[in-house]
Amino acid sequence: MSMDNYLRTLNPQQREAVMINDGSLLVFAGAGSGKTRVITTKIAYAISELGVRPWQILAVTFTNRACKEMQDRVIDMVGDEGQSVMIRTFHSFGVWLLRKYGQLVGLDANFKIYDDDDSVALLCQAFPDDNKKEIAGYYRKISVIKDRMEKPNPLDDRLCKYYSKYQSMLQRTGNVDFADMILKSIDLLRRNPDVKEQVHKRFKMILVDEYQDSNKAQFLLLKEIVGPDTFICAVGDDDQSIYR
Numbered sequence: 001m002s003m004d005n006y007l008r009t010l011n012p013q014q015r016e017a018v019m020i021n022d023g024s025l026l027v028f029a030g031a032g033s034g035k036t037r038v039i040t041t042k043i044a045y046a047i048s049e050l051g052v053r054p055w056q057i058l059a060v061t062f063t064n065r066a067c068k069e070m071q072d073r074v075i076d077m078v079g080d081e082g083q084s085v086m087i088r089t090f091h092s093f094g095v096w097l098l099r100k101y102g103q104l105v106g107l108d109a110n111f112k113i114y115d116d117d118d119s120v121a122l123l124c125q126a127f128p129d130d131n132k133k134e135i136a137g138y139y140r141k142i143s144v145i146k147d148r149m150e151k152p153n154p155l156d157d158r159l160c161k162y163y164s165k166y167q168s169m170l171q172r173t174g175n176v177d178f179a180d181m182i183l184k185s186i187d188l189l190r191r192n193p194d195v196k197e198q199v200h201k202r203f204k205m206i207l208v209d210e211y212q213d214s215n216k217a218q219f220l221l222l223k224e225i226v227g228p229d230t231f232i233c234a235v236g237d238d239d240q241s242i243y244r
Helices: 003-008 012-019 035-049 064-078 080-084 090-105 116-126 132-147 157-173 178-191 193-202 216-225
Strands: 024-028 057-061 086-089 205-208 231-236
Touching: 003 035, 012 035, 035 057, 035 064, 035 080, 035 205, 035 231, 057 064, 057 090, 064 080, 064 086, 086 090, 090 178, 090 193, 090 216, 116 132, 116 157, 132 157, 132 178, 132 216, 178 193, 178 216, 193 216, 205 216
Parallel strands: 024 231, 057 086, 057 205, 205 231
Antiparallel strands: none
16 A cells, blocks of 8 residues: 555544654544554654655554554555564663663673562562562562652661662662663663764654653653654653553
């Protein structure tokens, strides 16, 4: 199907969103209104009509399943070159960045990523006499704190104890947890302007699906990877936001 035919399948508002490709664009739309379709058509339009190279496009969404569905749609529209579009979650983009440049923030190229179970096990190893369920609860608090880029309440002695030990053990082992994929990526880009410039030069177009689900750390990572000449488009539904 030609690009014109794809555009004809869109309603006027969707088509307008696809055709705007300068500066920045924030699209608010409700559930079932075709938000992801706008993003995938926008990617295809940029490649086929605007001459943007597929590898210069980054699309971010929130689940691996959504990434695959988006990639498949793009490939259906533009063919095999759609495989070169980078479509990732915020966390997997962070992993890509840290595998490539992580030595600049003290990470080995083969660093291990701790999932929630690994992280709880690490704390249990540090505090073998403490209740495992309670440790798991405190780990969840630590995870929320890190996503919000905050520090633990100094009046909560036990949380501070767990947080301090957990962070020192991650640092000592040279490994990362889910939150660190974002936090260390932000740190990397802020401390290494040459790396940030390379990222800015690579990605001419960045698109974010389900933007309403972004937390503070993800928002700040996005700010770091958007360059002065990058087109940024975010699509979301503020009625579904999980952060207020």
